[in-house]
Amino acid sequence: MIKTRVALVDMGERLPIDLKKLSRKLNSKLNGFEFSPTQSITAAKIGDPTVANEWHDVEILLDMLRTDSRLQGYDLIIGFTHYKITEKVSPPDSNHKDYFCLSDFHKVSVISLNDSVLKYKPPGRNLYQYAAFLSICELLINLTKKDMVHSATNFCLFDDCEDRFSFRQGMEKGEICTGCLSKLEQAGVSRTVVIQAQKVLKWCKYNSLQHSIIQTLCNPISALAVGTAVGWTAKSYVPKEQSLFIFIPTITIIFIMLIYTRYFSK
Secondary structure, X not given: OOOEEEEEEEEOOXXXXXXXXXXXXXXXXXXXXXXXXXXXXXXXXXXXXXXXXXXXXXXXXXXHHHHOHHXXXXXXXXXXXXXOEEOOOOOOOOOOOOOOEEEOOOOEEEEEOOHHHHOOOOOOOOHHHHHHHHHHHHHHHHHHOOOOOEOOOOOEOXXXXXXXXHHXXXXXXXXXXXXXXXXXXXXXXXXXHHHHHHHHHHHHHOOOHHHHHHHHHHOHHHHHHHHHHHHHHHXXXXXXXXXXXXXXXXXXXXXHHHHHHHHOOX
């Protein structure tokens, strides 16, 4: 099977994530694609911000990716940067210049991992989930060759998020609305690709395992269960044949709390 080759590019050399790790996660869930980290584009080449001395013009970044000779063999290109990105001319009614991501609706996309946008992600999700969520968004947009983003706020993957705080709810929901599913089908995106993309979104919407473990251990119910078990054991000798009566309920309570924290807690 011929796979769609997707380049993952570090733009600026100061990413808070490892693109090799991100590519492994995406490759494990999207069988028809081959995500590959490539050589970085240096901060020196990118230069200083060109919009109000604060933001990088996304069109310039897209053009860098589009014209980089090292990337010509790839079908799609996603650049990741720690810089703040925006359009040179933001919509006049926009309250925010900071953009999560933008693409040329054909082949090339840029995703920002700057704190100015990371602050809107759900607190229990890690940076890899954030990057994967936006990667799926840009991947599907470039497969359709059209702007899928809509102004209606229904917490779909393709919400415009004019109110940046709505991004959190969209990531927590992790869904593609029926209207956008129809557009993907009309654009010729296969059902298999959509299903696999939805699997990535499902992974993105749950609390990360690290966050879940920490929250579980800090939960009063878990602490009470562990404290009771330790106290009971320390107070008097517990015969080996009876130790399971302490161990099993304690582990069961902690396991239930872990599942609840990861999959049901916001």
